[in-house]
Amino acid sequence: MRGQRPTGTAAPLHARQQTFLRRFVGRQDELEAFRTALDDSSGAIAVLALHGPGGIGKTTLLRHFALEGAQRGRDVVEVDGERTEPTEEAFCAAVPVTGTAPPVLLVDSVDRLEPLADWIRDQFLLRLPPGSVVVFAGRLPPSLRWQTDPSWADTLRVHRLGGLSLSQSARLLRDSTPGRVTQGRARLAFADGHPLALRLVGQGQDTPFGGEWQPSPEIVQDFLERVLGPVPSAVHRQALEICAHVPDTTEDLLRVFLPDDAHELFGWIRHQPYALSRRAGLRLLPVVAEALDRDLRWRAPDTYLSMHKSVRTYLQHVIRNRPEPASLRAAGAFNYLQTRGRRFPGFEWDEHDDAVDETPCGPDDVRAVRDFAYEQLGTGRVAAVDFWLGRQAAGFHLYRSVRTGDVVGVLGVLSFDRWDAVETVIDPVVAAARDHIAASRELRPGQQVHLVRFALASRRAPELTATSARMAARVTWKLLRHQQLEWTMLAVNDVDEQSARLLEFADFRQLPRGPLLAEQRVRLFAHDWGTHRGDEWSDLLDDRMFFGLRTPGVASLPSTSVLSRASFDRAVHDALRDWHQRERLATNPLLHASFVASRPGDQENLRRLIVGAIEAIDKDPKAKMQRAVVWATYVKGGSTQQAVAREFSLSFSTYRRYLKRGIERACWHLWEQEVTYRAQAAVSHFNTSGPATTW
Numbered sequence: 001m002r003g004q005r006p007t008g009t010a011a012p013l014h015a016r017q018q019t020f021l022r023r024f025v026g027r028q029d030e031l032e033a034f035r036t037a038l039d040d041s042s043g044a045i046a047v048l049a050l051h052g053p054g055g056i057g058k059t060t061l062l063r064h065f066a067l068e069g070a071q072r073g074r075d076v077v078e079v080d081g082e083r084t085e086p087t088e089e090a091f092c093a094a095v096p097v098t099g100t101a102p103p104v105l106l107v108d109s110v111d112r113l114e115p116l117a118d119w120i121r122d123q124f125l126l127r128l129p130p131g132s133v134v135v136f137a138g139r140l141p142p143s144l145r146w147q148t149d150p151s152w153a154d155t156l157r158v159h160r161l162g163g164l165s166l167s168q169s170a171r172l173l174r175d176s177t178p179g180r181v182t183q184g185r186a187r188l189a190f191a192d193g194h195p196l197a198l199r200l201v202g203q204g205q206d207t208p209f210g211g212e213w214q215p216s217p218e219i220v221q222d223f224l225e226r227v228l229g230p231v232p233s234a235v236h237r238q239a240l241e242i243c244a245h246v247p248d249t250t251e252d253l254l255r256v257f258l259p260d261d262a263h264e265l266f267g268w269i270r271h272q273p274y275a276l277s278r279r280a281g282l283r284l285l286p287v288v289a290e291a292l293d294r295d296l297r298w299r300a301p302d303t304y305l306s307m308h309k310s311v312r313t314y315l316q317h318v319i320r321n322r323p324e325p326a327s328l329r330a331a332g333a334f335n336y337l338q339t340r341g342r343r344f345p346g347f348e349w350d351e352h353d354d355a356v357d358e359t360p361c362g363p364d365d366v367r368a369v370r371d372f373a374y375e376q377l378g379t380g381r382v383a384a385v386d387f388w389l390g391r392q393a394a395g396f397h398l399y400r401s402v403r404t405g406d407v408v409g410v411l412g413v414l415s416f417d418r419w420d421a422v423e424t425v426i427d428p429v430v431a432a433a434r435d436h437i438a439a440s441r442e443l444r445p446g447q448q449v450h451l452v453r454f455a456l457a458s459r460r461a462p463e464l465t466a467t468s469a470r471m472a473a474r475v476t477w478k479l480l481r482h483q484q485l486e487w488t489m490l491a492v493n494d495v496d497e498q499s500a501r502l503l504e505f506a507d508f509r510q511l512p513r514g515p516l517l518a519e520q521r522v523r524l525f526a527h528d529w530g531t532h533r534g535d536e537w538s539d540l541l542d543d544r545m546f547f548g549l550r551t552p553g554v555a556s557l558p559s560t561s562v563l564s565r566a567s568f569d570r571a572v573h574d575a576l577r578d579w580h581q582r583e584r585l586a587t588n589p590l591l592h593a594s595f596v597a598s599r600p601g602d603q604e605n606l607r608r609l610i611v612g613a614i615e616a617i618d619k620d621p622k623a624k625m626q627r628a629v630v631w632a633t634y635v636k637g638g639s640t641q642q643a644v645a646r647e648f649s650l651s652f653s654t655y656r657r658y659l660k661r662g663i664e665r666a667c668w669h670l671w672e673q674e675v676t677y678r679a680q681a682a683v684s685h686f687n688t689s690g691p692a693t694t695w
Helices: 010-023 028-039 058-071 088-094 110-127 166-176 184-191 195-203 217-228 234-245 251-257 262-270 286-299 301-321 324-338 363-377 379-395 421-426 428-440 464-481 497-505 515-520 534-547 565-577 602-619 621-636 641-647 652-688
Strands: 046-051 076-080 104-108 133-138 156-160 275-278 281-284 356-360 396-401 407-416 448-457 485-493 522-528
Touching: 010 058, 028 046, 028 058, 028 133, 028 156, 046 058, 058 076, 058 104, 058 133, 088 110, 104 110, 110 133, 166 184, 166 195, 184 195, 184 286, 195 217, 217 286, 234 251, 234 262, 234 281, 234 286, 234 301, 251 262, 251 301, 262 275, 262 281, 281 286, 286 301, 301 324, 301 464, 301 534, 324 464, 324 534, 356 464, 363 379, 363 396, 363 407, 363 448, 379 396, 379 407, 379 421, 379 448, 396 464, 407 464, 421 428, 428 448, 428 485, 428 515, 428 522, 448 464, 464 485, 485 497, 497 522, 515 522, 565 602, 565 621, 565 652, 602 621, 602 652, 621 641, 621 652, 641 652
Parallel strands: 046 133, 046 156, 076 104, 104 133, 448 485
Antiparallel strands: 275 281, 356 396, 396 407, 407 448, 485 522
16 A cells, blocks of 8 residues: 555545554654664665564554555555465465565564464565565564574564553553543553553543542453463463462472472463563563452452462462572562552562662671761761661661662661660660560560661662562561561651551551650551461461451451460450550550450550459359459559458468469450451451452
């Protein structure tokens, strides 16, 4: 088709072509390569090979080439591999090239013509007139044999089509959306620059006011059918779903689920156009991974949660048992897994995590750490960095840009197994941490506290999200690998709301902000591992990943802690001990237990519930003295235990026996309420919503 002035009935067609060209977005590198080939006067046959996953825009780009070639006066021949038999005769019939004028030959879906690849390369192309321009478009790149053939080295150009930039995506979304674009940020985040996904989400319905936009199951299904194509079997689909749930997949991970087929499945995924081979394993395109994950979660929620827990358990095993490089990568994957489907801006766990290098702070790095801290904190607060570099330099790590070698982040994690008076005087943040922990219980020998005192990242560096993700992986690695860890605390900048939201999700609670913390312009978040250990914490994160911070179906239910029985009993003991000390009682884990948090009132409500448990002790007539000594010792207060024993004319050993048994009865009474409420909440959730309604 040659370019010519439109007349008569050709005018509407010309108008459509101009609209198409005006709305075409991106692909400047490929357009430039095509124009260079058109302008080449050497007489060589130029071949441009485009490849990429389904829906990435190959056919649209070929259409642009066709219009531009026609406008330049070239004969344009278009071949659709989907409609052409892979035989020499059928291909020659589809390409009616005659004469000496060099044509533009555009072949779409060239993968379907793979049986003809050698013949096309070695015979057919050589018959074309000098100066011809040939463009092949398919999901897979040309064979290695073609790419390494010296006779084509000067004229073959291979382009892998990736996603559009954010600005290009926004423009395409506006053009694809009938009316005004609403909740555009969520739509753009899901599509991640993929043209087909952008067009599909542009047609998606809005959500009710105040709701968060989510792609409908129909959009997800349409996208997957177009991009995945035929999947050989249900086992192959399962392997893809596992791959979609983690940032990077290894053959070892597939073997956990599919021991007999892991090698074959890993090789199959490796050759898919939507899979990327990276240093840490295979990674699916983000939009493909998101769509697969959402589809399984909607279609089979029980299977999804079971898979999630199995993958998470495997990652915990790697974190605890493998050498540091592998276990650190597993910690990053753990973070990605436990926030799946819930985006925390600034913490894109799977984005360019190889853009920074992490190294421990050695003697030669102290100056670099101090200079970076001065740049981030200023003169007033850099003294604390100097102090801790002298005391615990081993707790500092540097993050350098792979691109430039510059320091883009510094992480300082302090460890304590006792409290040093000098340290708490010098650093008010450490003093606040000590006061909070001492109000709860004393550290026993061997127990440790980790305080993330400094997490500094350059806001101007392109590697900001990668740096934040690598720092978070280091913190997770420490808390899951250390067996004697009793507390983890993080000092967060006053204005860092992103980190605060993430820590709330991870069950870290903000401490009361006294004048010392206010002066340092930080907030302190803490997690008590005496409340529940690593595996219990991971179970809690599983629930929050799936159900969110609040349990669906239970109106206005506050965020609660899941306590083991031993932790629950210890918390009851602490509440009795701190009965007349409001500041200490304010930190008791029972305030966040289900049976307490389900009722308003905070401390007063907890007091009423404990009083009820003490009064219930003497339901057994033989236990009246047990109730009396518990009441006198803790609720009445004001006397030593020896004085209470004398008051009841009891030997001290008999008094202690009554006190112990009375507390045990009170603990059991409260534990029954906790278990009952948890069960009622679970039944209410599944009766009213069920996991299948959650996206």
